[in-house]
Amino acid sequence: MAPRRKDMLSQYWYDKSLNIKKKDFGDWIKKREIRFYGENNLYKSFTDKVINNTNEFIGNLMLDIKISESDEENPINRLFRDMPIADYFCKKKVQYINNPSSLRYFTSYSGGMLILTNKKTGEIHNPRDYDDGRSNFRYGVAIISLSGGVRNNARIIEAVIKHELTHMLGLEFHHHKNTNCLMTRKINSYDLCKNCHNAINSFWNGIEERTGEKYLKV
Ligand SMILES: [Zn+2]
Numbered sequence: 001m002a003p004r005r006k007d008m009l010s011q012y013w014y015d016k017s018l019n020i021k022k023k024d025f026g027d028w029i030k031k032r033e034i035r036f037y038g039e040n041n042l043y044k045s046f047t048d049k050v051i052n053n054t055n056e057f058i059g060n061l062m063l064d065i066k067i068s069e070s071d072e073e074n075p076i077n078r079l080f081r082d083m084p085i086a087d088y089f090c091k092k093k094v095q096y097i098n099n100p101s102s103l104r105y106f107t108s109y110s111g112g113m114l115i116l117t118n119k120k121t122g123e124i125h126n127p128r129d130y131d132d133g134r135s136n137f138r139y140g141v142a143i144i145s146l147s148g149g150v151r152n153n154a155r156i157i158e159a160v161i162k163h164e165l166t167h168m169l170g171l172e173f174h175h176h177k178n179t180n181c182l183m184t185r186k187i188n189s190y191d192l193c194k195n196c197h198n199a200i201n202s203f204w205n206g207i208e209e210r211t212g213e214k215y216l217k218v
């Protein structure tokens with residue numbers, strides 16, 4: 001059974017969504033599609049598995065959003081290729097990566113973007129911290145850096161992808177207490193706890209109410 005809305009309001013971002021300005025709704029959600037941008041050195045079997053598993057993950061959240069592989073160049077690689085190498089710009093690049101909204105200038109795609117990169121995101125809090133990513137609901141961008149401690153373990157990469165994807169789907173939340181959940185800072189579970197799962201549902205219920213569009217398959 002779904003928790004009472006009021007319970008979610010006090011704990012999660014949904015309460016903010018009630019006051020959210022129209023501009024804060026990512027237009028990307030209208031497309032109901034997220035494109036996955038990998039790195040050239042990723043095995044196809046790994047990419048396929050990530051796409052399957054993230055689709056299953058989104059399906060479990062009852063969201064009517066599909067993840068598919070992009071055939072465009074990875075936007076971060078394009079960014080690095082197109083920008084001059086001077087230090088000044090190197091700094092800027094890091095800023096671009098720290099600010100996912102900037103990626104909007106480098107793609108014509110209007111849906112969501114889930115990007116894996118070998119480049120540093122520029123702000124990895126702690127080498128032991130698996131949360132090597134940046135994500136943003138408004139702009140529909142999630143970036144996962146493989147440059148930190150995560151790169152050698154496919155299962156951990158997948159957990160970080162799901163963690164960032166969950167942020168991108170609206171949960172701006174980390175547990176402060178030691179709970180078994182994908183949304184703890186150190187990602188100490190491969191799954192969402194029930195509260196986070198319900199919070200995402202509640203959040204998208206709020207979006208449905210505000211937009212009059214259907215996004216949940218219930
Ligand atoms: Zn996080």
Ligand SMILES: [Zn+2]
Binds near residue numbers: 181183196197
């Ligand atoms: Zn949780």
